[in-house]
Amino acid sequence: MDQMLRAQDVTFSYSHEQHKALDGLTAQVERGEFVAVLGANGCGKSTLAKHFNAILLPVSGMVYIEDIPTTDEDRLLEMRQKVGMVFQNPDNQIVATVVEEDVAFALENLGVPPAEIRTRIDEAMKMAGIYKHREKAPHKLSGGQKQRVAIAGVIAMRPDCLILDEATAMLDPIGREKVMRTVRSLNRDHGITVVHITHYMEEAAMADRVIVMSEGKIAMEGTPKEVFSRVEEVKALHLDVPQSAELCHALTEAGLPMPVDVIDVDECARALYKAITGKEAGECPQS
Ligand SMILES: Nc1ncnc2c1ncn2[C@@H]1O[C@H](COP(=O)(O)OP(=O)(O)OP(=O)(O)O)[C@@H](O)[C@H]1O
Ligand SMILES: [Mg+2]
Numbered sequence: 282m283d284q285m286l287r288a289q290d291v292t293f294s295y296s297h298e299q300h301k302a303l304d305g306l307t308a309q310v311e312r313g314e315f316v317a318v319l320g321a322n323g324c325g326k327s328t329l330a331k332h333f334n335a336i337l338l339p340v341s342g343m344v345y346i347e348d349i350p351t352t353d354e355d356r357l358l359e360m361r362q363k364v365g366m367v368f369q370n371p372d373n374q375i376v377a378t379v380v381e382e383d384v385a386f387a388l389e390n391l392g393v394p395p396a397e398i399r400t401r402i403d404e405a406m407k408m409a410g411i412y413k414h415r416e417k418a419p420h421k422l423s424g425g426q427k428q429r430v431a432i433a434g435v436i437a438m439r440p441d442c443l444i445l446d447e448a449t450a451m452l453d454p455i456g457r458e459k460v461m462r463t464v465r466s467l468n469r470d471h472g473i474t475v476v477h478i479t480h481y482m483e484e485a486a487m488a489d490r491v492i493v494m495s496e497g498k499i500a501m502e503g504t505p506k507e508v509f510s511r512v513e514e515v516k517a518l519h520l521d522v523p524q525s526a527e528l529c530h531a532l533t534e535a536g537l538p539m540p541v542d543v544i545d546v547d548e549c550a551r552a553l554y555k556a557i558t559g560k561e562a563g564e565c566p567q568s
Contacts, residue, residue: 283312285442285474286333291342302328304497315468315475317485320494321519326478330446334364365435369447371427381415384433401437409433410463425456429463442474482523486544506542525549
């Protein structure tokens, strides 16, 4: 497989006295993958994200963006262009007073010719679903729309990989859903590799692969079904599982055997119908 990001035995501390924020961590993200990163507060998710964008450099071990070691200072601009970051607070990421100017900001700073900027920002605003708001003032938009403006600004740089560090944390459910739909389409339709750090298990359930961190290390790794079927282990790491996995687990414990790898609502409803009636949900007139 084609490697997009790789952390090899990475250790990092913010100061000499401090404990290790990353502690011998090894992880890889393949090109085109959608990886969710989970973990309790302070376990090192943001620190890892900043290593994947060469904002931080490991104290020991190596980080690679494609095949470029992040210690290669001469290629810093290239690395930052390849891996775009979107952070939690949309207000901190918006700099201009008109949406399209905001999306163009980084390209203007890089000295990209105006005609090229026009093409790239129009493309990026369409991909992020905010093209119709292009002439509006960002402060008049909802949190979810602002976050999609921030995503468009990053996409305009034509990155290979997008890292979202709790980019949905401050949004209402509708804003979150629209941002997730945008991110999923960037991944599936445009081949952009996605690393999505989140506290929402339902969002992690959409990923190809889930990485669970604990105390600067990787504690669990696998497909969402593999990870979320290990309910007790996930809970021991102070995390939840998606509600449907939780329900199936509780029903099984209570004596109604349910499949162990259910992570979404429709699947859960079908399994429940079958467990109660003995029939497939397809036979149910409402389904
Ligand atoms: N700038 C900093 N200076 C000193 N220590 C820091 C700094 N940033 C993070 N840390 C510490 O490093 C450890 C890992 O922090 P990090 O922000 O990577 O965790 P996180 O998993 O992203 O947490 P959260 O879910 O709260 O965002 C924590 O103990 C944190 O207190
Ligand atoms: Mg964080």
